[in-house]
Amino acid sequence: MAEAALVELREISKQFAGVKALGGVSLSIRPGEIHCLAGENGSGKSTLIKVMSGVNRIDGGTVLVDGKEEPALDPRRAIALGIQVIYQDFSLFPNLTVAENLSIGAELREGRRVVSWRRMRAHAEEAVRQLGVALDLDTTVEMLPTAGKQLVAIARALMAQPRLLIMDEPTTALTGREVEVLFGVVREIQARGIAVLFVSHKMREMLDISERLTVLRSGRVVAEGPIRQFDEAAITRAMTGAELDEVAFEGPALAADAVPRLAVSGLSVAGELDDVSFAVGAGEIVGIAGLLGSGRTELALALFGMRPNYAGEIRVDGETVRLDAVRRATEAGIAYVPEDRLTEGLFLPETINRNIVAASLPALSRWGLLRGREADRVAADTIRAMTVATPTGERPVMQLSGGNQQRVLIGRWLLRNPRLLILNGPTVGVDVGSKAGIHRAIRQLAVEKGLGVIMISDDIPELCANCNRILLMHRGRLRGALPSGLPPAEREALLSERLRGLS
Amino acid sequence: MSALASRLRRIDPAIAQLLLLTVLVFAGMSFLEPRRFLRPYVFESITFVAPELGLLAVAMMVTMLTGGIDLSVIGIANLAGILAGMFFHAVGGAHGPGLAGLAAGPVLVGVLIALGIGLLGGALNGALVAKAKITPILATIGTGQIFTGIALVLTGGPAIVGFPRSWGAIGNGTLGGVAVPALVFLLAAGAVWLILARTSFGVGLKLIGTSARAARFAGLRTVRTVWLSYVLSGVLASLSGIILSGRTNAAKSDYGVSYLLQAVLIAVLGGTNPAGGRGSVPGIVLALIALMLLSSGLQIMRFSNFLVDFIWGAFLLLSIALNALRTRRG
Amino acid sequence: MSAAAIPARTPRSGLRALLSRQPEWAVAALALGLMLVIGAVNPAFWEPANLFSLLRANVVTGILALGVLLVMLSGGIDVSFPAFAIAAMYLTIKGMIAVGYDGVVLPFVVATLIGLGLGLLNAVFVHGLRMIPLIVTLGTGTAVRGLLLGGVSASQINIDEMPQRLIAFANTQLLTIGSGDGHVGLSAMVLVYLLIAAGVHLLLRHTLAGRGIYALGGGEEPALRAGFSVRNTRLLIYGLAGALAGFAGLLHGSMIWVANPRDMAGSEIDVIAAVVLGGASIFGGRGSVAGTMLGVFTFVLLTNSLIIMHIDTTWQRVVVGLVVVGAAGITAWRDQRRQRGAGRGVGS
Structure with a gap:
């Protein structure tokens, strides 16, 4: 020394x-x-x-x-x-x-x-x-x-x-x-x-x-x-603490003429996004990688109706939609699990059940009246389906671990039968064990329910292991994609390389 | 026994505290003044006086659920009574049998006018708070002045005296031996309880009060929901105005000024969190009963109205202290 | 690195910059505009008698407003001060009559101390129990007024019983114009008001304790980390607001020659309206003595000129309400624009 x-x-x-x-x-x-x-x-x-x-x-x-x-x-x-x-x-x-x-x-x-x-x-x-x-x-x-x-x-x-x-x-x-x-x-x-x-x-x-x-x-x-x-x-x-040996996700083969779940063309938001065009097919998990301030989160917010003054065209299952309010986006079948789980995602002192049904209240109501038993039932189903570890849905959601909270949030949106699921930092603050479980759940949703998934993450191994395709974003624009079909290790090296080239 | 204990433990501590308070007040008054307190008349008179205040407290609680407040409820209540009264005077004449014996039709129109004022006033408050994003305190202090001011301009100051008999029945009458205002209150409180606990609007309101940001990301219609909560508050206030003018057979721009503090007190004592997210109708009803027992007890014991005011204020501070201690422990 | 990459969003020059940095000028312009309009409708507005009485009407409202300003700077609101003011005034005068004392300095000291004590009570509840200031002050105000009326007395003390030297002091005149029956004078209490305002200004602007009030309004956490004592700051704010109310209360009674324990009920709204009009934000951290004084001046000008404008005085409440909603609306609009500005460029 x-x-x-x-x-x-x-x-x-x-x-x-x-x-x-x-x-x-x-x-x-x-x-x-x-x-x-x-x-x-x-x-x-x-x-x-x-x-x-x-x-x-x-x-x-x-x-x-x-x-x-x-x-x-x-x-x-x-x-x-x-x-x-x-x-x-x-x-x-x-x-x-x-x-x-x-x-x-x-x-x-x-x-x-x-x-x-x-x-x-x-x-x-x-x-x-x-x-x-x-x-x-x-x-x-x-x-x-x-x-x-x-x-x-x-x-x-x-x-x-x-x-x-x-x-x-x-x-x-x-x-x-x-x-x-x-x-x-x-x-x-x-x-x-x-x-x-x-x-x-x-x-x-x-x-x-x-x-x-x-x-x-x-x-x-x-x-x-x-x-x-x-x-x-x-x-x-x-x-x-994750190991590399997570099996890479191979999405279903897409027919060339299939209508994509989401098709974005020429999406621009002043000062944030510049002429963004891409598509997400049914059953596909598309990763978005980028540096800080690249516009990744803004892209998600625009697709979730939080940038009402956007320019460009957005199509869901071939139908043009105008996403100028969160409600429009959710009605179009778009779900968003936000980056900051604690302030944007959860109602911390409320029960797990309430948190699960929060986005489905009108659907669970008849003539304005909430069907209490039905709400409890779907919440219990969601807890089971998403394997949230809790003895009862009546507990405050803040008592759950990060991984289980994330499951609650994903489960909340699944109740609405979405067609496109946007995940921003899906496993931030989630411990390793739960992490793999959440990845499995996302893959399963994509394959079994035919969801289109957009995964935004800083976690390069996470993106490389779970995405069919990875798009690079920089200064509000898309800067190409990573070739698919590579083994995860090579993909990681390539993605690291490409990201370094951007800065 | 253990089942009972576990059930008791599940009761909201605020409600439990209230129940205890109500029992204590009742026992204390019965002990101090058994002859004069334990008479049917005392409890009967409570059923006539409490409803107008109870409605205002429920209105206050509804707006507090999203961390807001409605300081214009008194203004709305008085304006509603005054406009209905002016309508009756225009239709039935200012005095005499024509006015007192006004048919059900015009009285119903009067009710609609009064409720309409509540609706409009609440809609204005809601627009200022939810759309223009003005702090609820200032927005409703301002509109409260405007409503009171309009009432003053319309009447020039003096009270509008003389209402139709059937209007008076809303504030004075009995139905099957029960005070009509109490029935109106129970009906309205029951409806609000249903709305808050069992509708998507009510559940959404509490979620917004818990975290407005998370509510936006959950796709809840925050602006519309908050706006509606002020509309509801306005309608409840105007209903209170109907009962008040029915009971006293008069309407004036500065009636019920001391109700504002009492409504806030009952809301806070009833377990409402003024910062939003927590509040319930049963809590309000319990707090209302406890305070009404206390106030009639104090009147029986010949406390001056001013000292009763002091006790209201001190009680509000005490309940704040108790709430603070409870949350600190929990 | 390039430092120019970090521009502020403030316009750097011109009228907008001036208004952004010193919104007091906007209130001043509003006051001036109003004066011109009122003067055009009725030239009697410009007569010294009217102008002097306007200035006189600023005194009590103005001192109370300075107290409210302190509370609003820290992000709170106070509705208890009219009750505190009247309690201090009534108790002091009642005491003077009881012991047969007549004087000026000592009574004002006593009234100020009563107000101070009551203000500290607010501070204990707001700081110690973490309760929303509106609800605390609603409670203390009602309790104090109830105790005064129910526990002391509800009857007013008329001029024949009032301590004469106190009244004489409050009616000292600075300068008089004309003579005989037609003479009009400017109340010397305007000078008292200006002195107090200067004192509060010095406190807020040039002492670390005063800057601590602004710091607390900017955020409790940063204030703590910077090393301010939030507890002491709150004690200062509510204590001083109470003291100002106590002083203003006795001055009010002396100026109108009557000590009425029911007086000033509802005046909290007028004072809050004036402070909001003066540019103070209910969210704290924004507002100044100059702005508040201009707000009070404009408010008094507006409400006291209805008669001169041939408008029925029953309209006064409506005008007050419109002032509150309008001023709060402008503040909300300003805050929203500010937020939107600061929100840009955030995210990843």
Whole structure:
């Protein structure tokens, strides 16, 4: 070892109400390195961040900073040691100006009572100058695009003289171009000798910027080392724990003249989608791969009636439909399982049964009256058919695991007998065992019910194992497809290659 | 025994708390003033006075289900009574037998006018909240002023006195020994209970209150559903206005101002979450009974009306505290 | 990297930029426009007597509005302040009569302290029990008014019993025009109002505690992470709002020479209307002392000029309602546009 680690964690463990969040995690960050901490939602990443920032007390293990033990790390101490966290939501005040956002923390740290706008402005100018960006200091933060807000958050963190900057999911809401800008900023920060810890579940970007990688799964370190030892598929497998030997999905042979379930031609949405054309046949699973901000989610939203001002033609089973409201889309037989299960998908405190029938209420009613027994029956059927692990449908849905929640959501839409099922991140935050089960269920639906399926995912092995065809998307346009009929391993390599070529 | 225990455990804790409260109030009043409290007259008078307030509380609960509130219910109720009264005065004359003995036909038209006002007022509220996305508090404070203002402009201030006899029967009469207003209330509350628990509109309303975002992604018609909840609230308010003007034989632009707090109190005490997603008609009915027993008990004990007001307010704060403690434990 | 890649969506120059950054100008323009219209309908509007009485009518509503502004800045709403104001006023005057004290400073201190105590009660409920401010203040307001009327007294104290020095103070005049019966004066209480407004402005604009109120309105979580004490901020907000109400209550009684425990019922709506008209957002974080003062001025101008405009005063409630709905509608429209702007470019 040439130099001592800046921050070193040894065998850290942490429990919440008896549930183990971290089970003996060791991690070391060297001065001035760009380190990436990868892991799916629920793998313990956030807990680890909170340990390093002093928010969470640890149950076991030691934290060392500059080789010295820090037994009583609290937020104040962590900041004094030079550890700064930029949260995913940036923790900014949307209603205040950029200048005030940049300087109010310093005013608080210095224990002032009276604020001097001149001093705050000078402080803010210094912050912006240090970062080397131009920001309108007098604008309120809410008027900035996401990337601008992030720059404000970074500039603010840098003013606290950090030696380690922890960035929680920094690329989530950025467009591809904005990610490049961000990486430029991060390299400049590194050039000043500040270490950066990227925390993310999106592996694509990590490969570009990180020097070392640590992968967490279920509160344990499952892989670590210099970044060149990993490729994208390997990181995903480490994060999810899935094995490669999943049999690749071979969809049914499609007759050349068969009418496709979905045919999209020239679909455009201002600023989001540009002349997108493709088709999905009955029984086919079509994957859509792309970088952040590629327009994948926007495509799904447009097909689900959430972009009413789209241009272009959409046909379902040969019939032209105008999808200018969610209701139009569901009536046309389109179902969408959203990316963010917790805020967009589920009614968390409501029962499993209610969550299942939520999209079928009119169909389960006669003369406006909900047929209660019928609703309970179809909900019970769905629980059985989707093998949701619960003794009763009367439990709040928030008590289910991620995988079972996802089954509830897919089951909700199956009740409507959809013709096209759009899945956005179908197994995000789902543990390995359930993952394969969900994949099996999706394949079965495609084959047995003749559904057309669109699968949007960051998970390259998932796409390669489950899709007949994979389309690439970039900056709102489709950029070709991956040839089908390859074994999964070759497909993965090819897809990784193609994605790298896009950025 | 264990079956009973498990059944008891399944009862909503808010409802259980209310039942306990009702029993306690009843027992307390019976103990303190057994002679004057335990008389049929006391309970009979409750069946005449409680319904108008109960309807307003149900209306309040319906809008709270989506995290909203309807502060214009009093304005709608008064305007409904006033417009019906003006119609009767126009048809039957301002005084005398012509007005009092007005036939069923015109009275029915009057009922339709009153309910129509509730419908229109509710539709306006719903449009402002659901379509224009104005905060429910401000939207309904504003429309409440507009409705009250229109009532004031129409009457010039004084009450409209004198309603047809059959209109009065809605607020005063009895049917088979039971107060007509109580029957009207039970009918309306039963209908709302059915709507909330057994229709796709009602279930959708609660889902929207739980998570408006998830509701949109589940394909629920959120704008229309929220809009309809304000229409329902408006109609219930106008029904309350019919009973109020029937009972007092008068309608005025500033009647029932203190009902606003009481309606909110009953809604919150009845287990409604003002942030949305939770609320039920049985809870409202129980809270209404408990508070009506309390208020007649206090009147019997010669508390001034002002002190009763104080107790209402204190009760609201107390129920907030209890709810907070319960959720903190749970 | 190119920094120019991160443009703000604010228009950088011109009238729209001005209105976006300082919406106060829009309210000022509205007030000016109204004055011109009213003056054109009836030139009597411009007579000093009318203008002075308009300014005088700003005082109590304005001080109350500053309290409501504080609460709205943090994302809450307050409907208890009329009850607090009247309770402070009535108890103070009742006490003065009981002990036979007549003076100015001490009574105002007492009334302010009563208001402060009641305001802190709101803070305890809103912060300690996490309850929606509307419902808390509905409860405290009704309870306080009921206790005052039922537990203290429901009868009003008339001018012959009122402490004379208090009345004399409240009717001090700054300048007078004309002489004899025709003379009109500008109430010195306008000066008191301006002083209080300047104080609240200094607090909000130039102290860290004041910035904490805006920060809380921007978001509780970020405020906590930045190191603000949300509890102390809430105590400050509701305590100060109560104190302002107590002060305004006594001033109100002194200015009208009557202490009526039933007074000001329903006035919360007028004050809220004025604050909303002044550009404050009920979602918190947006609003200013200048905007609120302009909102109060415009509101008073509108409601007090009905007679001059030959409109029957029964229309006043309708006008108030339209003001609330209109102002809230514009705010909602503005917030929606803002959201739509910020929502762009999100997703993957």
